[in-house]
Amino acid sequence: MSDNSNLKELISSVAARKAEFADLIVALAPDLSSPSILPTEIALELSTALHDLEDRVTGHDPLYKLVNDHSAPALALNESGQVVALNVGATQLFELQSGDGLVALGISPEAFHQFKERLANIQGPTLLKAYRKGVDENALPLILVGMYHQKLKTFVLNALQQHWPESIDLAFANVFGLSASERNILALLSRGCSSEEIAVERGSSVTTVRQQIKSLLQKLGAKSQVQAATMAASAATAMDTVKTRGDRLSPHYDDYPMSIHEMLRDQRRIGWRRFGKPGGKPVLFLHGPSFGAGDFPDERRFAAQFGLDVIAIERAGYGRTEPSDKAEDPLESQCEDIRVVLQSLALTEVTILSHEVALIPALALAKQGAIRVDGIVSISAAPPFRELEQINAMPAHQAIFIQAASHAPWLARLMIRLLILRMRKLGPEHWPKVIFEGVEPDDHIIRRASLKQGVIAAYGFYVNQLGAGYLEDLSIMIRDWSHLLKDLDNPLYLLHGAKNQSTPADHLKIFHDINQAVHIKIYSHEGLTLAVSQPERIYKTLRTIIETRQQGIPDISTAQDCQTRAFDDALNSNSPQQ
Numbered sequence: 001m002s003d004n005s006n007l008k009e010l011i012s013s014v015a016a017r018k019a020e021f022a023d024l025i026v027a028l029a030p031d032l033s034s035p036s037i038l039p040t041e042i043a044l045e046l047s048t049a050l051h052d053l054e055d056r057v058t059g060h061d062p063l064y065k066l067v068n069d070h071s072a073p074a075l076a077l078n079e080s081g082q083v084v085a086l087n088v089g090a091t092q093l094f095e096l097q098s099g100d101g102l103v104a105l106g107i108s109p110e111a112f113h114q115f116k117e118r119l120a121n122i123q124g125p126t127l128l129k130a131y132r133k134g135v136d137e138n139a140l141p142l143i144l145v146g147m148y149h150q151k152l153k154t155f156v157l158n159a160l161q162q163h164w165p166e167s168i169d170l171a172f173a174n175v176f177g178l179s180a181s182e183r184n185i186l187a188l189l190s191r192g193c194s195s196e197e198i199a200v201e202r203g204s205s206v207t208t209v210r211q212q213i214k215s216l217l218q219k220l221g222a223k224s225q226v227q228a229a230t231m232a233a234s235a236a237t238a239m240d241t242v243k244t245r246g247d248r249l250s251p252h253y254d255d256y257p258m259s260i261h262e263m264l265r266d267q268r269r270i271g272w273r274r275f276g277k278p279g280g281k282p283v284l285f286l287h288g289p290s291f292g293a294g295d296f297p298d299e300r301r302f303a304a305q306f307g308l309d310v311i312a313i314e315r316a317g318y319g320r321t322e323p324s325d326k327a328e329d330p331l332e333s334q335c336e337d338i339r340v341v342l343q344s345l346a347l348t349e350v351t352i353l354s355h356e357v358a359l360i361p362a363l364a365l366a367k368q369g370a371i372r373v374d375g376i377v378s379i380s381a382a383p384p385f386r387e388l389e390q391i392n393a394m395p396a397h398q399a400i401f402i403q404a405a406s407h408a409p410w411l412a413r414l415m416i417r418l419l420i421l422r423m424r425k426l427g428p429e430h431w432p433k434v435i436f437e438g439v440e441p442d443d444h445i446i447r448r449a450s451l452k453q454g455v456i457a458a459y460g461f462y463v464n465q466l467g468a469g470y471l472e473d474l475s476i477m478i479r480d481w482s483h484l485l486k487d488l489d490n491p492l493y494l495l496h497g498a499k500n501q502s503t504p505a506d507h508l509k510i511f512h513d514i515n516q517a518v519h520i521k522i523y524s525h526e527g528l529t530l531a532v533s534q535p536e537r538i539y540k541t542l543r544t545i546i547e548t549r550q551q552g553i554p555d556i557s558t559a560q561d562c563q564t565r566a567f568d569d570a571l572n573s574n575s576p577q578q
Contacts, residue, residue: 006027007027008048008052010023010024010027011024011053011418012053014418014422015053015418015421015422015425016422016425017422017425020396020397021397021400021401021415021418022396022400024414024415024418025400025404025411053421058424060424060425061085061424061427061428062152062427062428062429063076063084063085063152063154063427063428063459063460064085066085066149066152066154066156067085067086067087067090067156068087072089072158072159073086073087073089073090073092073093073094073158073159074086074087074089074090074156074157074158074159075087075090075094075096075156075157075158076149076152076154076155076156076157077154077155077157078153078154078155078295078453078456078457079116079153079154079155079297079453079457080256080257080258080294080295080297080300080457081101081102081107081109081112081257081258081260082099082100082101082258082260082457083096083097083098083099083100083101083104083105084098084154084428084456084457084459084460085098085154085460086098089159090159093132093142093159094130094132094133095132095133097320098460098464099260099271099314099319099320099460099461099464100260100262100320101258101259101260101261101273102259102260103259103260103261104133104260105130105131106129106130106131106132106133106141107128107129107130107131109257109259111128111129112128113255114174114175115127115128115146115155116249116255118170118171118174119146119147119148119155119246119248119249120248120249120250120251121251122170122248123246123247123248124147124246125145125146125147125171125246126145126146126147126170126171126174127143127144127145127146127171127172127175128143128144128146128157128175129141129142129143129144129175130142130143130144130157130159141221142159143159144157144158144159145157145158145159146158147246147247148246148247148248148249149246149247150247151429152428152429152456153452153453153456153457154456156246169183172186176216176219176220177219178216178219178220181202181212182212182215182216182219184202185198185202185209185212185213185216186216186220186228186229188201188202189213189225189228189229190229195209195210195213195225213225213228216228256275256297256300256301256304257275257300258273258274258275258294258300259273259274259275260273261273261274262320263340263341263344265336265337265340266325268321268322268324268325268337269320269321269322270313270314270320270321270322270337270340270341271314271319271320271321272311272312272313272314272341273293273294273311273312273314274309274310274311274312275294275299275300275303275304275310275312276300276303276304276307276308276309276310277303277304277307277308277309278309279309280307280308280309281307281308281309281351281542281543281546282308282309282311282347282349282350282351283303283308283309283310283311283350283351283352283353283542283546284311284313284338284342284350284351284352284353284362285310285311285312285313285352285353285354286312286313286315286338286352286353286354286355286358286361286362287312287313287314287315287318287355287358288354288355288356288357288358288379288380288531289318289356289357289462289469289470289473290355290356290432290435290528290531291355291454291458291529291531291532292454292457292458292461292462293312293313293314293318293319293461294310294312295454295457295458295461296451296453296454296457296458296532296535297453297454298450298454298532298535298536299454299532299535299539301535302535302536302538302539302540303539305539306539306540306542306543307543308539308542308543308546310353311341311342311345311347311350313337313338313341314461315334315337315358315361315469315472316330316333316334316337316468316469316472317465317467317468317469317470317471317472318461318462318465318468318469319461319464320464321337322465323465323468323469323471323472324472330472330475330476331360331361331364331476332364334361334364334472335361335364335365335368338361338365338371339365339368339370339371342371347371348371348372349371349372349373349374350371350372350373350374351373351374351375351376351377351542351545351546351549352365352366352373352375352376352377353376353377353379353538353542354376354377354378354379354381355378355379355380355531356379356380356381356382356528356531357381357382357473357476357477359376359378359381360476360477360481360484361476362376362378363376363481363484363485363488363492364481364484366488366489366490367484367488373490374490374491374545374546374549375490375491375492375493375545375546375549376490376491376492376493377493377495377538377541377542377545378492378493378494378495379495379496379530379531379538380495380496380497380500380502380503380528380530380531381494381496381503382477382502382503382507383503383507383508383510383511383514384480384481384482384485384510384514385402385477385478385480386480386482386510390503390507390510391403393501393504393507394501394502394503395438395439395501395502397434398435398502400415401415401416401419401470401474402474402477402478405474405475405477405478406478409475412471412474413471416466416467416470416471417466417467419434419467419470420462420463420466420467422434423459423462423463424463427459428455428456428459428460429452429455429456431455431459431462431463432446432455435528436528436529439501439502439527439528440499440527441499441525441526441527441529442501442527442528442529445527445529445532445533446529446532451532454532482514485511485514485515485518486514486515487515488515488517488518491517491519491545491549492515492517492518492519493519493520493521493541493545494508494511494518494519494520494521495521495523495530495534495538495541496508496520496521496522496523496530497522497523497525497526497527497528497529497530498522498523498524498525498526499525499526499527500526500527500528500530501527501528502528503528505522508520508522
């Protein structure tokens, strides 16, 4: 690069969206001939510039500010109960990280539902019991004071007043079943009063007070007055850190649960999620790079409505799943991650729902044969890159990543870090602009109020690992994976928007050129956002295909013909919502 002194300024401009990625490529053009080695002086400049920017952007992240505005341990949960942000205190207290779920906090789905009910019924903070990992089952619970943040559709919980407002008093009644007398005694205990002092304060006998203390100890699960006083003081102290009463949760809040799980494979963490109807028809959900993994409430609602038990794997580099080991092929590694999770659930047969690039691991899994795949429903998939025109037809700010990954992987890594910086600058409400700004109808669709919760929930899913998942996807996409489509024995159904600018509909003929059996359905008024704009039709299609497959038709071609008719019937049974 001819003028290294301008590099930091250019990096800042690209991150702030004042300059485009193309400007950076022009500036680095002399170094693009090196596919793997970046000149030392430029690498140092880039590293310093990115580090400074990432520190500044993190401090301005709304979710980060939400939890770091508290001296006590604090964390934020989305409406499905997943940790989206936490401060250092909460990290140390609970041994948590962003992306963990209620299980890691020792909170049951029923307790979380009751917590949301209280916030919907009365404005102000309320209480939630939590437990640290690995503690004895008789251990004293931790008390979290929680409130709802409407703008970010997030619950803010902080651990740790010597007196509390009405909403906290009612929470002690609801959560622990304490009577008004017991709550008054608990407040006095938290101030260090003895049984005799409480008796004088209340005008009661010491014997009566001791009986009431015994009762409240049983209800709290405490072993002594000291423990009970500690719990009460913790709730009181937490209120000192609450600078607002919070917002009232709408009575129409999302209550379609999603459980969060994880396991280890060769010391690598693999995250996965489960939603829909427990014990229903098994569906393996492989997410793409744009819409999270079950983060949009309507996905969970329709999965439950159509009786589907959805297992959503967090693919390598996304959510909590660590990137593939460098010694492993990324595609093979993803398939092994999936196989291990399904094996732990004793699932040997699934129908797959894939978004975008996730069609590739879906096909690879089907080809391996270790898991029986009854069919694949793929949303907004792009075919193998066979022609330069396929890339040229994409919006420039998307195509440039494919080009970078093909010619200079180090540049792709740089651009992905800048992409994450752009996302964090935009924040959890507006991060999709990096993908959809100026791209219609997607830009209009993704800004719908009904999709806001999902957009916010998916934010951490993509930024947590600084774009490692994007990089893995790029490495998979630029290969020729045509062989996975040839002689495919599994029914494959492609749902695609006619206005998808990332992959124009006429490019789908490449699928038919490779395998005539692929069935394609085009939605005339949809774009890349089809995955979240038409969840009812997608999940209804899955259910229909599963039911047809389970009729037990022995011949593959006959079964595919039957499924194709069922597929068309499902798609045409109601018109798409516009």
